[in-house]
Amino acid sequence: MLRVEAMAIGDELLDGRLSDTNGARLARELGARGVRLRRVSIVPDVLEDIIAALNAAAERSDVIICSGGLGPTDDDRTRQAAAGWLGVGLERSQESLDGIVARFAAVGMKITPNNERQADFPAGARILETVVGTAPGFMCEHPSGMRAFFLPGVPREYDWFLSTHVMPIILPDVDQTLARETIKVFGIGESAAEHALGGLELPEGLVLGYRAHFPEIHLTLTAWGMEGDEGQQLVQSARQMILSRLGRFMIAEGRQTLPERVGLRLKEAGATVSTAESCTGGMMATMMTSVAGSSAWFNEAYVTYSNDAKSRLVGVDPALIEANGAVSRPVVVEMARGAAAAAGASYAIAASGIAGPGGGTPTKPVGTVDVAVHSPQGTYYRPLGMRAYWGRERIRQVTAHHGLALLLKILEGRVGDDPKVVGPLGEGEQ
Amino acid sequence: MLRVEAMAIGDELLDGRLSDTNGARLARELGARGVRLRRVSIVPDVLEDIIAALNAAAERSDVIICSGGLGPTDDDRTRQAAAGWLGVGLERSQESLDGIVARFAAVGMKITPNNERQADFPAGARILETVVGTAPGFMCEHPSGMRAFFLPGVPREYDWFLSTHVMPIILPDVDQTLARETIKVFGIGESAAEHALGGLELPEGLVLGYRAHFPEIHLTLTAWGMEGDEGQQLVQSARQMILSRLGRFMIAEGRQTLPERVGLRLKEAGATVSTAESCTGGMMATMMTSVAGSSAWFNEAYVTYSNDAKSRLVGVDPALIEANGAVSRPVVVEMARGAAAAAGASYAIAASGIAGPGGGTPTKPVGTVDVAVHSPQGTYYRPLGMRAYWGRERIRQVTAHHGLALLLKILEGRVGDDPKVVGPLGEGEQ
Known part of the structure; x- marks a missing residue:
């Protein structure tokens, strides 16, 4: 079996600022084609460390796929390391330089001298041209016979190079149509x-x-x-x-996202949706409008963070908030109803909860969240009990996902599968 | 500086089934203490590969922290590899075995012969007892002087071992000079x-x-x-x-985020903010409410996606939209004013634009976005010209960032530094 390994290069991957995901990406792509990666190494932007790792790889593997360190800045050392490892100099490719200049010009930017370095390659390297970023990649063959690919570290660009350049070269005979x-x-x-x-x-x-x-x-x-x-x-x-x-x-x-699926179902139903958001602060509306063409089924939404806003914008009776607290089933149910009414929408999602870190009480600790969806069939309610240690952002993200998932299940007639959902509640029922 | 590296062991990390996250975890923990990890290696459950990697590490590092391969099944080879590397045998610890039996009994399970192997350790190893899983970890000292830690791969257990056993041993007095x-x-x-x-x-x-x-x-x-x-x-x-x-x-x-800095300045000024969002669809409100305690300066906001919503919720004259289009300086300026008025807020940010992929015209291509901020001193406007190829989500994210950045610069009295900003526009000026 072809012996393939991966190397990710960058200080930011070793000091806690960023996690490498390219090794796992490559493992998945190869694994899907029946090849198990032999090793992943993450090394800093240090010339000697990169060269030592390349030498060690050359003793055990047929192919190494390196990512990162091809940027325009001084701390990017990969092209120097590759040249040093091969014992050759760096040569500027006029063709690549022209391509970089053209890509910058296309977006109305002028190239800096730093960017010009992205057209430097070890002598004899095969240049892998790009259409997805500014930096081309390259491939070199070491005297040991190992082929070494050097690709940009940005995941989107890395993915593109993998499928466009790397796989067809290293696995030409494997059926790429999975x-x-x-x-x-x-x-x-x-x-x-x-x-x-x-x-x-x-x-x-x-x-x-x-x-x-x-x-x-x-x-x-x-x-x-x-x-x-x-x-x-x-x-x-x-x-x-x-x-x-x-x-x-x-x-x-497949490639469909949760908001895209929700949007598709709303469009099929000729329906519209709105939101009334307290703890999520607009996140559910942001998810909805991430879908291209969402104006067909989304017109407006309300971020009702204060109690006063819950009353003024989506008509929740202040006495109801006073009696039950803003995080309660009656209030979130009325928020959903009120949002649908105010927006003239067929559906509305509401969320109210304690995202923390402050605001928790013994009976309603941080992570206590209520979600409701108003629909033409009535209003559905679902309580969420999350853990405070998840932190504010995760609690908000999970809440927003629950809101959209609840709406989706209502639209698809499978809300009954979730034992925690209460409803549909008829008019006046809370 | 202490030279520390990480090794993750497991076939499942190299064939696409699972991603290693322990290396990044360790990098964060060490980075916070001023130590940059020197390398991360991911190797398969192969005796020779593990031993070779340990030998290579011993030549360059003071400490290696290994994770994974301590499970009860045959394909877990880490304890044999550690013993082979040190040239010693495995010895069963009766004390550890008793602990394993007790932990199984506590959850009503009986121990299998496989599990008994989890009480085997290389002779001379220091056993690191656990309270969070079944397998203890261990630490060995190699003749080279390198200390090697072997910990379970399950992230929750790994975390616990790091803070309970590893950090206190390797960094007894953390270098504070970072x-x-x-x-x-x-x-x-x-x-x-x-x-x-x-x-x-x-x-x-x-x-x-x-x-x-x-x-x-x-x-x-x-x-x-x-x-x-x-x-x-x-x-x-x-x-x-x-x-x-x-x-x-x-x-x-520092660690402060843009929304946190905006929130701090609003709090200092005793001011509040609202938003009126078209293309960003609630993203600016979501950013604001990501800040813990944002209720001190944020009460409500409006997602005004349709033209009708722009008029009804934040009072933009329909004739103004008709005459200029929804993506125009007069409309976004009125959206900002209207949001501040409707919410009774001191400041309001508005954004309207063409996020794509559809909706572009020759005069207003995808990426044409207008941002405005209403303030007690008047209303500021900034046009953004982004590129369609950035894609919908990036255009939205950059827009939302521009909105908050514009507000921040107004609050900090440095809005004049941005030559693209127009304003302050007085009442009625568009």
């Missing part, structure tokens, strides 16, 4: 999802991967190197098996 | 920032790092291992030099 399906679940943890799928007998040749994509878990089914439709059929049958166990947590599939 | 300052700039690219700082003569011993943290660039000044206040003084003088060149792009310093 069968793959992603099931996105929310409201269940990674190990609970794994536990729920325990004993599931997947057909030979299928790989099931778990990936945390906070606050979602993405399950990826991959079949590689199969004839004709066989891979696709296996993936689809496994997908059904997984959905039969975890379907109630499913909030999207 | 001096660090971060300057966060926005509205300038990474290479333009470096270009602007070209020729800046930083004192010996100071390191200047650039990190893209979209849409901000973070400049980090670090001085290592200096006596007394020397490091702090050097960092502060370099900070002044950088601010003299890039000060107008500075939107926060």
Whole structure:
């Protein structure tokens, strides 16, 4: 089997500022093609460290894929290290330079002398041109026979180089047309999802991967190197098996996002949605409007942070807040109803809760959040009990996800699958 | 400085099933204590690979912290590898075995022979007992002098071992001489920032790092291992030099975020803020309410996506929209004024633009966005011309950042530094 390893280069990956995700990306891409990565190394922007790591790799691997350190600034040392390792000089490629200048010009920017260095490559390197960023990558062959790829560290650019340049070179014979399906679940943890799928007998040749994509878990089914439709059929049958166990947590599939799926369902129904947000502070509206074309089903929304705003903007009776507190079932139910009425929308999501770090009480600790969705069939309510140690931002993100997931399940007629949902509540019911 | 590296062990980290997060965790923990990790390696559950990696580490580091491969199953090889590396045998610890049996009994489970192996340790190892999982960790000292820690790979357990066992042993008196300052700039690219700082003569011993943290660039000044206040003084003088060149792009310093700095200034002024958001769809309100305690200066905000919402919620004259279009200076200026009036707030930010991918015209292409801030001194306006290829989400994020940055500069009396800002416009001026 082809011996492949990865190296990520950058001080920021070793001092706590940033995490490398490219190693895991490469592992997934290779794993899907039946190749297990042999090693991942993360090294600092130090010439000797990069060279030593390249030399060690040359003793055990056929291919190394390096990322990072190709930027325009002085602390980016990868191109010097590659040249030093190979014992050659750096040469400027006029063609690459022209390309960099053109890409800058296209966005109305002028190139700086620093950027010009991005057209320098070790003598004899194969230049890997880019259309997704400014820096080209390159490939060199070491006297040991190891091929070394040097790619930008930015994940979006790295991904593009992997599929466009690297895979076709290192695995020319592997069927690059994989069968793959992603099931996105929310409201269940990674190990609970794994536990729920325990004993599931997947057909030979299928790989099931778990990936945390906070606050979602993405399950990826991959079949590689199969004839004709066989891979696709296996993936689809496994997908059904997984959905039969975890379907109630499913909030999207494939490349679709949760807000995109919500938007699609609203569009199909000819419906519109609004929000009334306290602890989420506009996050649910932001998610909705992340969808291109959302103006077809989204007109307006309300951030009702203060009690006064809850009354003035979405008509919650101040006495109701006084009696129950702003974080309570009656208040969030009225917020959802009031938002739908004020916006003239068919649906509205409301959220009110204690995101912390302050504001918790013994009966309503930090993480106590109420979510409600008003719909033409009535109003649905769901309490959320989160943990204070998650922190303010995670509590807000999970809350916003619950709001949209609740709306989606109502739109898809599967809200009954969630035992924690109360409703539909009729007019006046709280 | 203590030379520390990390090794994560496990096939599942190299075939795409799981990502290692322990390396990044350790980097953060050490980084906070002024120590930069020297390397992270991820190796498979292969005896020879683990031993080779341990030997290589012993040549360059004082401490290695290994995680994973301590489980009960056959494919977990870490304890054998550690013993093989040290040239000693494995010995069973009766005390550890009793602990494992007791922890299993406490959760009503019976121990299997496989689990008993978790009480085996290389002869002479220091056993690190656990209260958070089943497997104890251990520490060995290699003849080279390197200390090697072997910890479970489960992140929750790994964290616990790090703080309970590892840090107190390797950093008994943490080096306090680290001096660090971060300057966060926005509205300038990474290479333009470096270009602007070209020729800046930083004192010996100071390191200047650039990190893209979209849409901000973070400049980090670090001085290592200096006596007394020397490091702090050097960092502060370099900070002044950088601010003299890039000060107008500075939107926060240190751990503070842009919304936190905006909130602090509002609090100092006893002022409040609201927003009227079209293309950002609530993102600016979400940023504001990300700040703990934001209820002191934030009460409510409006997502005015449709033209009708712009008129009904924040009082923009429909004729003005008809005459100028929703993305225009007069409309965004009125949105800001109207939001402040409707919310009874001292300040209000408004944004209206074409985030794409659809909706562009030859005169107003995708990326055309208008931002305004109403203040007690009048209303300020800033046009933004972004590029369609940035994509919808980036255009929205940059817009939201511009909105908060404009407010910050008004609050700090430095809005005049931005040549693209128009204002203050008096009542009726558009």
